[in-house]
Amino acid sequence: MPEETTFPDISDILNALRNLIAGLLEAIRNLLNNIWQWLQSFWNALANALSTAFAPLIALVQAIVDTITGELDLTSKFTQYNIPTLFILILNIVLACIRLMIRVLIFAGELISIPANSGLLNSNTVAVINYIKNTNIPYVNVSFYTIVTSVVVFMFAIRTIKIIRRSFRV
Amino acid sequence: MSWLENIWFSVNTVVQAVGSTMSDLVIRLDSITFDSSSPIYSFMGTLRYLVGDTIYVTLVSGIYIGIGFIVYRLIQVVITSITSLIPGLKGKIQFN
Numbered sequence: 001m002p003e004e005t006t007f008p009d010i011s012d013i014l015n016a017l018r019n020l021i022a023g024l025l026e027a028i029r030n031l032l033n034n035i036w037q038w039l040q041s042f043w044n045a046l047a048n049a050l051s052t053a054f055a056p057l058i059a060l061v062q063a064i065v066d067t068i069t070g071e072l073d074l075t076s077k078f079t080q081y082n083i084p085t086l087f088i089l090i091l092n093i094v095l096a097c098i099r100l101m102i103r104v105l106i107f108a109g110e111l112i113s114i115p116a117n118s119g120l121l122n123s124n125t126v127a128v129i130n131y132i133k134n135t136n137i138p139y140v141n142v143s144f145y146t147i148v149t150s151v152v153v154f155m156f157a158i159r160t161i162k163i164i165r166r167s168f169r170v
Numbered sequence: 171m172s173w174l175e176n177i178w179f180s181v182n183t184v185v186q187a188v189g190s191t192m193s194d195l196v197i198r199l200d201s202i203t204f205d206s207s208s209p210i211y212s213f214m215g216t217l218r219y220l221v222g223d224t225i226y227v228t229l230v231s232g233i234y235i236g237i238g239f240i241v242y243r244l245i246q247v248v249i250t251s252i253t254s255l256i257p258g259l260k261g262k263i264q265f266n
Contacts, residue, residue, distance in 0.1 A: 063174045079182075081189025089192040096199035107204035108237055111230045116223075117215025129220065149222050156228055 051058075081089075118126045133145040204210065218226040 060174065081186055081193075083185060086185065086189055086192065089189060089196065092196045093192060093199070096196045100199050100202055103202070103204055105237070107210075108233065110204075111214060111233065112227065114211060114214045114218060116219035117212055118219045120212055120216045121219070133222075145222065149224050152221075152225050153228060 118129075121129075133143060136143050137147075217229075221229070
């Protein structure tokens with residue numbers, strides 16, 4: 001007697017197929033989730049590695065930006081002068097030297113009109129100098145002070161004549 | 171950042187120190203005056219009292235001649251420097 005072939009119920013086949021597709025989809029979703037998590041961990045690790053490797057460069061760029069934008073904490077004393085100001089100060093020094101030379105020349109012009117002053121001398125010293133100036137030597141009737149003055153002027157004149165003769169070969 | 175900041179602060183410190191010194195130098199140069207109350211007036215007056223008018227005038231004349239020579243030499247140096255800076259004037263202005 002031939003064995004009777006029994007076909008499974010179509011609903012069982014559909015259920016099995018649905019379960020199979022559901023399992024397959026679940027596996028695919030799990031696989032995609034794993035890939036997504038792996039990618040996330042990879043990008044996080046890459047970002048950490050890059051930030052660690054380029055930290056000095058980032059700091060340098062930040063320093064340059066801070067320098068350019070002037071965000072450093074500088075007091076007013078620290079920004080009082082800059083390099084162009086130094087050139088202006090050099091010009092001011094030159095002008096101050098010229099002003100000083102003009103004052104010296106004016107003072108030199110006034111040298112001839114400065115009156116005699118004994119304010120810095122001791123009273124005893126003044127008395128001695130007045131004695132030398134005013135006391136005449138007997139028989140000559142000239143004071144010692146006048147003689148010394150005349151000798152000095154004479155020596156100065158001789159010296160001047162010598163210099164002129166040497167300079168101009170007269 | 172720290173090394174660049176250190177360089178910047180060092181340069182800025184030097185610039186501030188040089189600027190402050192130069193500014194003080196200008197003030198000190200301008201503060202030198204020769205009025206009748208200055209010590210050099212008293213010194214020259216005492217010198218005139220000691221040596222007398224004749225020798226004093228002789229000394230002052232020597233000082234004037236020396237200042238004249240210095241000013242002449244200074245003008246000579248300035249004109250020589252200017253003519254050396256301008257090639258077209260080189261050799262055309264001479265001090266003998």
